[in-house]
Amino acid sequence: MTAYRVATGGLVDRSKTIRFTFDGKTVEAVEGDTIASALLASGVSIVARSFKYHRPRGVWGAGVEEPNAIVDVSGPVSLTNARATTVLARNGMIVCSVNAAPTAVSDRNAFIDRFARFIPAAFYYKTFMFPTWSLFEPSIRKMAGLGTIVPEGAAVPAADQVNVGCDVLVVGAGPAGLLAALRAAETGCKVILCDDGFAVGGSLLHRSCSIDGMDGRSWADETVARLHALGASVLTRTTAFGIYDHGLVALSQLDAVNGRDRLWRVRPGKVILATGAIERSLPFANNDRPGVMLAEAGLAYLKRYGVAPGRKVVVATNNSVGKATADELSALGISVTLVDSRNGSEIATVNGAKHVESVTLSDGSTITCDAVLVSGGFTPTLHLYCQAKGKLTWDETLQTFVAGAPVPGISVAGAAAACFDIALVVDSVRLALSQCEIDAGNTPASALSLPAFDISPAWPKAGQSGRVWIDLQNDVTAKDIELAARENFVSVEHLKRYTTLGMATDQGKTSNLAGIALMASLTDRSIPEVGTTTYRPPFTPVPFTSLSGARQETMLNPPRRLALEEVHRAMGARLMEYGGWIRPSHYGEGPMEEAAQREALAARESVAIFDGSPLGKIEVVGPQAAELLDFVFYNSMSSLKPGRCRYGLILSESGLVYDDGVVIRVDENRFIVSCSSSHVAGVHTMLESWRQDRFSTDKVFIHNATTAYATVTLSGPKSKAVLEAAGLVIDDATLAHMTTSEVSLGDLAVRVTRVSFTGDRSYEVSVRADQAERLWQLLSESGKPFGIAPIGMEALLILRAEKGYIVIGKDTDGTTLPMDLGMNGPLKSKRVEFSGNRSLLTAEATRPDRPNFIGLEVMDDGGPFAPGAHGIEMTEGRLRSLGYITSSYHSPTLNKPIALALIERGYSRIGDIIEVQHLGARRRARICAPCVFDPEGDRLNG
Amino acid sequence: MQIFTCPFCGPRSETEFHFVGDFPKPRPDGMAKVSAEMWSDYLHNQNNPKGAASELWMHMACHEIFRMDRHTVTHEVTGSYALSSEAQS
Incomplete structure (x- = not known):
């Protein structure tokens, strides 16, 4: 046995040895040890260096109150700022002290303590002001603080999340909590009992007492057995760390199952706090x-x-x-x-x-x-009571704050209710149960007569000699509190922030009251007059892994997948995320940029096939459908004839361009809104909002059918020929540009819509999503003689940029109005209300120097501009931005760089030459129209 | 976490809901006839009362907008009401 291990007793198994390292040295522990108990048993006295002065510190407590013994653990899983008192020792653990280098025993910054009287509270604020704090901050931060963050890729505890309801949640499984849980369960309540310890029992685990003729530990074990028999849940290593709105209580359970932590969201009918008290x-x-x-x-x-x-x-x-x-x-x-x-x-x-x-x-x-x-003395643990807006009152006899008026649905029992003697527990629990309206069959005590817990005040006093420590975790001494009082930081909230009293991982569990008492005596106030700081969750630090649970990466933001994804993969597609969808960026080997150029050129020369399925397909149906779309769209939609399509913008009420898209009028009372693929949810919500606000909800209906259909687009001069080869007889007179038709393609029922995002003749063919593969194969096969080529998003983005077509969110930003895009018509001609209309008349909307959407011609051989580069000019000797480049590519069709930009007064500057600056380098550009390819639009019917 | 009651779907977690606006909050129609001050008030100002509030919320699961009365200090929800099927404007 080691230096301080006694021969018998305790809840540890001395026959099972565990070895871990602390600051590089092997420590021998036995099963059941915490890191702290193992260190104490081995005679390791200095377990940490203090936050600021690097003073040697030892283990201070035996549970969550621990301010000193904060350690970083790596292997098998990594834990930062773990309390050595609440982590079980495991074989192979690598434990390191925090804020000490190389070790806690021989810390090279220990000299700082000798200068302690020169660096009292707020020393840093006062000293490192000039020229700026940020100059000094990094080196000071390195010398102070606690653990180091777990490196990326290291194993961290995994965590599950559980939502559960119950009748009664009892927090704390000491004598009061066990009894309260048992009594509640006996009345038929569904009970959850939780305790942050490794075993239930609380003070029964270390204080001798006799209950019902049994010793305390045996009674605790038997009570747990009875609770289990009654169907109650008993959770150990589980801290109730916060009470939130509408009675939600959050529990953090460590090592719940197979090393996984668990976050519980409990909705209890009643809460009984048997959380005990913390010694001072x-x-x-x-x-x-x-x-x-x-x-x-x-x-x-x-x-x-x-x-x-x-x-x-x-x-x-x-x-x-x-x-x-x-x-x-x-x-x-x-x-x-x-x-x-x-x-x-x-x-x-x-x-x-x-x-x-x-x-x-x-x-x-x-x-x-x-x-x-x-x-x-003892401070009842009332954090949850206070979080639930309970008000503390000062008890002069007990020299502590105690719970005041009951909070509905929450009662307090045991030492938390200031019953520091085991003899009081039964009455205390009765009272708590009756306050929660749980009829446990006993006549409830109306008030408790507290026996003589005898305490004489022993608070820190002003002018005490030597260094009297108040807050061990933050290195706050009595002299720091005196300094705060002298400098008039006398409010408890100022005191906390000025001295850091009660901050960091322990939140002053053992120290706050002493600091408050000293401030009271320094300012001739009573302790309740100084009061406490606000209690906020969490009671103890909660692993971020528990708070996030499984909601990470794709579980947080599930990627949307195309019906044709496997087909694309088989064709060698490279997949990337675009607006939440996983889509082909390009096909085949080699760099993406080269592939995009190749694909774009093929689309212009013959015919391209493209998966446009994510494009919005929101159906708006009913006699008021046209009216609703007239309101939601900037452009008039009621004048659209059945079978025809129209491009339009959707504005928010502030007049800003929210989205764009094509509206298809299928028949008199049925429209399809084909909005941007990344805005479908937003546009759907917007349509619903206006529908319910301004229209009769039984005269217009909205249905988001985006994922019910797949859309395969053919674009290019040979697109018509491909469709004909596939068996569709197309007549340009009946299926003209911007029209739609429901037809049969073989045995597939499809909708063919002629709209173009490339500037070439295009057909969007939509089919039920489950038939997407057959449609794709049919069109691909039919296109083979014409050299049909699949194209990805990158090629499409080039093709549309050659035509000056915008992409919302790329060529527009959160300040873009329709007029900035050259769309003035509807504002002048539209006679009915529409979303954002009044905003287009404001001084801001009508100022003459608004940015305009234009094209930029490169004037040198430097290749394409950098997207985001600014157009600049000198005004009164100062450099000023005229706007910025939104899209920039090499155009394979024109074999030269092209760019789109939002430039101040751009429309009146067509032909002007401006300077463009990127990362300090300046180039020249000529302002031109956004459309640089086929401006007459002949190719739409080519 | 708060529990809101959708009149159509029942009690649900607050994360399923989006705030829409004050109830009632009529939209000033009329383009140029609406003063800049009125429009600005409509666009930017919410009642933001301390205490009892009547608000419009959307339940994102069913997309229905409804009226909810709640207390902004205690967060107590005092009632949820479906809107009538007639136009609200």
Whole structure:
């Protein structure tokens, strides 16, 4: 056995040895040890360096309250800023102290502590102001702080998420929580009981007591068995970390199943908080030395883990529970000296440079010891009560804040209800159950008569000699609080932010009240007058992996897949994401840019086949359909004749171009809105909103049929010939450009629509999605004699840019109005209301220097412009942007670079030469019309 | 997380809903007849009351817009109502 492991006792299995490393050295543990208990057992005294001064620090607590023993763990899974007190030791774990280099024992920044009096609270704010904080921030951050972030690719705990409802959620499985859960379950309630410990029992795991004639641990085990028999869920290693709107309680369960964590979203009818209380420190000089720890923790290490906190122990207390702890330790054979301030005896200072060697009392006497256990009273854990808007009240007798008026649906029991004596638990639970209107068959106690928990105040005082530590995690001393008071940061919220009291991973669980009490005495206020900071979730840090759960990457944002994806793959397509859809960017080997050029050229020369399935197909049906589309579209749609199509813009109410697309009027009362593939959901919602706002909902209906159909597009001079070869007799008179027709192609029922995004004669052939492959094969086969070539998105983007056709979100931005795109007609001619109409008359919309959508000609041999390059000019000696390039390509058809841009007053500058700047380099460009290929549009019928 | 009640689908998680606007919030029709101030008020200003609020929400699962009354401080939802099938304007 190791240095401090006692021969028997505890919940550990001494026959099973576990080995891990801490700061590079092997530590021997036994099964059931936490990292902290193993380190204590092995005599590792310095487990961390403090946040700011790099002071040596030891294990302080035995649970979630731990401020000091923060470690990074790597292997088998990585954990950042783990509390050594709440992580079980495992074979092969690599544990490293945080904020220490190379190790906690020999930290090269330990010298900083010698300059501590020159760097009090707010030193950094005051000192590193000039020229700018950001100059100093990186190096200061490197010297301070906690763990390092887990490197990308390292194994992190996986996590599931569970949603569940129950009648009663009991938080905390100590004596009060167990009893409350049992009583509630006995009435037939569906109960969930959770506890953050490795085992249920809470204080029963380390305090001796007798319940129903059994010792505490046996009673706890039997109660769990009864709860299971009653169908209750008992969750260990599970922290209820937050109460949210409408009574949602979030639980973080670590290592739930096969190493996976689990996030629980619980909707309980009632919540009983049996969350216990957290012990506080006592104010004496060097009360942060390794070897000083909370008294309750010291007892817990002995009784749960079989680790003696020291060989010769001083217990310093100001209350009756602290004394009981000392008695219990003594009874277990530990050499204990009690220093009880209620008897006038107090510690003045701890001696020893790296570990406790002795204490000097206020009367000047010295006691040699190797551990100091402190008990400065107890603070009920009421974080969840406060998160649920419960108001704390100050109890002068108990020297702590306690729960005030009950919050509906939430009650508090046990030590959380300031019942620090086991004898009070039964009455406390009765009261809590009755407050939650759970009839447990007992006459509820109306009020509790608290027995004599005896405590004499022992708060830090102004002017105490030596360095009295208040907040161990943030290195806040009594002197820092005094400084804050002198500089008038006296509000509790200012105090927190100025000194960092109560910040970081432990959120001041052991320290807040002492800091508040000192501020109260410094400013002649009472403790409740100073008050507490706002309690917010989470109670303890929650792994991000639990918060995200499975909602990552494709599970967060599922890619949409084409019906023809396998066909594309078989043809050698390279797939990329475009607006949420996985689509072919190009086909075949070689660089994408070269393939796109090749494909675009083929489309112009003969015929291309293209998968346009993601294009929106929102059906608008009913007698008011035309009226609705007239309102939603900038362009008039009611004048469209059945069988014809029209291009239009959709504006938001602020007049901005939201989307564009072709509207097909299938018949009098039936339209198909063919919006941008990435805007289908948005346009659908917009149509629905206006439908329900302005129209009779039984006279117009909207149906998003986008994924019900696949669309295969043929484009190019030979496209008509391919369709004819496939068996369709096409007459240009009946199927002219911008018309549609429902026809049969072999045994396939298809809709053929003549619209063009390439400038060439094009046919969009739509078919039921499940028949997509047959359509694609038929058209491909029919096209073979004509040299038909599949083209991807990149080629299409080039073809449309040659024609100056816009892509919403690429050639427009969040400020683009229809007039900026040269579309003035509807504003002048439309007589009915439409979305965004009034916005087009504002001063902003009508200012003469708006950006205009134009083309740019390259004037040199430098190749295409960089997209995003700015047009510039000098105005009064200052460089100014005229706008920017939205699209830029090499045109294979024209064999020269082309560009589209939004340039200030562009329409009145056609022919002008402007300068274009990109990354400091300037080139010249001539402004031209956006369409540089076939401006007359002859090829649409070519 | 709040639970809102869609009059058509029942109680659902708040993540299924989008805020639409105040109830009622008539749109000022009439192009140039609408003053810039009125239009700006319609575009940009919401009541944002502290306390009882009547609002329009859309349930994104069924796309129905409905009226919901709730308390903006306590987040209590006091009622959900389907809109009439007649035009709302």
